Amino acid sequence: MEKYGIPQSLLPxxxxxxxxxxxxxxxxxxxVLNPATGELLGEVPDLGAAETEEAIGVAYKTFQTWKETTAKERAKILRKWSELLMANQEHLAKILTLExxxxxxxxxxxxxxxxxxxxWYAEEARRTYGDVVPTPAQNKRLVVIRQPVGVAGLITPWNFPAGMIARKVxxxxxxxxxxxxxxxxDTPLSALAMAQLAEVAGVPAGVFNVIPCSRPNAASVGKTLCESPLVAKISFTGSSATGKLILKQAASTVKKVSMELGGNAPFIVFNSANVDAAVKGAILCKYRGSGQTCVSANRMLIQEGVYDEFCSKFxxxxxxxxxxxxxQEGVTQGPLINERGLEKVKRHVEDALQNGGKxxxxxxxxxLGRTFFEPTVISEVSNKAVVLQEETFGPLAALVKFNTEAEAIAIANNCRHGLAGYFYSQDISQAWRVAEQMEVGMVGINEGLxxxxxxxFGGVKESGLGREGSKYGLDDYMEMKYICFGGI
Known part of the structure; x- marks a missing residue:
């Protein structure tokens, strides 16, 4: 890693x-390997259930003092951590890109x-307000306060190795x-670099603990987090299948759980759309991260009046x-994370072609081989194609022609996932109708990012529970406590 100019301090x-x-x-x-070249980037400890239990115990003990710190004190640390991330942006970006x-x-x-x-949360830390509730009894006063839930177990994905950690932590x-x-x-190096900066920012020992592990150990580490009675909250970002397993495990101790699971985002272009803007938005929405994002456009529905124009320009x-x-400078599309990802894209392409796609x-x-797949666009895709049923997580855009608004809504909602949805229209009435009818947690109107x-941030159906980011993002890490003062 020295040849990339990354300080050793960020590679513990x-x-x-x-x-x-x-x-x-x-x-x-x-x-840890570079998915583009197969280069060995480094080796990290492969921890298991025992070390996870140790980290949980440490976090639980530290919680007893950390919860007593003031919001102002916590805000100061968070702001310093943010400043350190930006001061080291170039080096951290290299670590992220390499893994x-x-x-x-x-x-x-x-x-x-x-x-x-x-x-954001340096500011929101100081806004965890409660309520004074008007009392129906003259001799009582009613108050609601918000308190931290305790130890939070966080499980993050490889597609945003820094972003998903930040949003939770x-x-x-x-x-x-x-x-x-x-x-x-696949991507533990970014997490460990962030831990190094957390220490510099003044995050007390035991407040932020990082447990890297290999794929064979992932199940036992996750199970330990989910079933420990000392862990009060689980936040997971990943596949719906794994999310369902985590829900079952967390139910054993009735934890608070928030999940951002898989998506199968519809991207609709209506006849009323600005086609050039729709093309620009689709490029950004579909191919960012080589299509390996949960909010990536997966089912691209184009109305017949603009279908040919959109296909050609796109x-x-x-x-x-x-x-x-x-x-490498100038590269706009990188590799898939591993060979499994490539095989899935290949399977979806072959199926789309077998179902009449062009x-x-x-x-x-x-x-380039290994994990690289050509950025792909397939038109005339049938509703029977597997790409309309499964999330591809790769650089494949499947274009489907539709006739009416009602047809587009029906196709968009014919899915067990509901994370994000997008559409382009210059018709304000249509914009309201479609946004309200889409069964997703987030809607982008004339916007792909x-x-x-x-x-x-979050979804409905099998795309998850809870929300991350915004003022609502604190809710899943806090409990409401009602306090009744009597004898007034």
Missing amino acids: GKAYINGTWVSEKTGKTFK NGKPLTEGKGEIGFSASFFD AAALAAGCTTVLKPAE AAEVKKFVVGDGM VLCGGKPHS ISMDVIP
């Missing part, structure tokens, strides 16, 4: 428990995105909770992409 190579950098007791480690594969420009953007959550610490984080096995823009190692560009693994710190 160890787990972080109770403010101490530790190794797995037997010295067991797992490898995740996304272009360096996107990596820099994600670090800025991460810092925004620490800024910032809210948890602002509320007064302590945390135990299990980062994704495919022309996709053909301009520069595919390659995200560390390749407008791409359509096969890239000549909707994520930011100030909005409540």
Whole structure:
């Protein structure tokens, strides 16, 4: 990693428990690879259930004092953490790009995105207001206060190695909770770099603990977090299948649970749309992170009146992409995270073609090999195609023609997921109708990029529970307590 100019201080190579950098007791480690090149980036401790229990115990003990700190004190630490992220933006972006594969420009953007959550919750920490409730009895006074729930177990994905950590940790610490984080096995280096900066920012020992582990150990670490009676809250971002398992495990101790699960986002372009704007928004929404985002457009529905124009202009823009190692200047499309991801894209493409689809560009693994797939656009996709039923999580845009608004809504809502949905229309009446009828937690109208710190991020149906970010993001890390004063 030295050849990339990254300071060794941001590459501790160890787990972080109770403010101490530790190794797995037997010295067991797992490898972290660059998905673009296969290069070994480093090895980190492969922790298991025992170390997780230790971290939980530390976090629980530390919670007894951390919860007593003032909101102003917590805000100061969060703001300092944000400043350190931005001061180290270039180095952190390189770490992120090397282990995740996304272009360096996107990596820099994600670090800025991460810092925004620490800024936001530095302010929101001081706004965890309660209520004085008008009393029906003259001799009583009724008050509602908000208190931190306790230890929060956080499980984050590989597609946003820094952003998803920030969105959870910032809210948890602002509320007064302590945390135990299990980062994704593909991208633990960003988490450990953030832990290093947390220490510099003044986060007390035991407040933020990081438990890296390999894929074989992930189940036992997750189960330990979910079933420990000392953990009061679980926040998970990942697949719906894993989310359902976590819900079952967390039910054993009746924890608070919030989840941001899989998506299958519809992206609708109506006849009334500004087609050029729709093309621009679709490019951003579909291909950011090589299509590996939960809010990525997955089912692209184009009304017949603008279908040909949109297909032509959209495919022309996709053909301009520069595919390659995200560390190389000018690259706009990086690799998929691993070979499993590539095989899924390949399967979806083959199925779409078997169901009558026509390749407008791409359509096969890239000549760069390994984890690279050509940015692909397929038109005339049938409603029977598997890509309309499953989230691809890759650089495949499947274009479906529709006739009426009612037909588009029916197709969009014919799905068990409901994270995000998008549509383009210049008809204000249509905009209201469609936004209200889409069965999703978030709607982008004439906009393909909707994520930011100030909005409540989350979905409905099998796309999750709870919300992250915004003023509502503190709710899942706090409990309401009702206090009745009698004898007045």
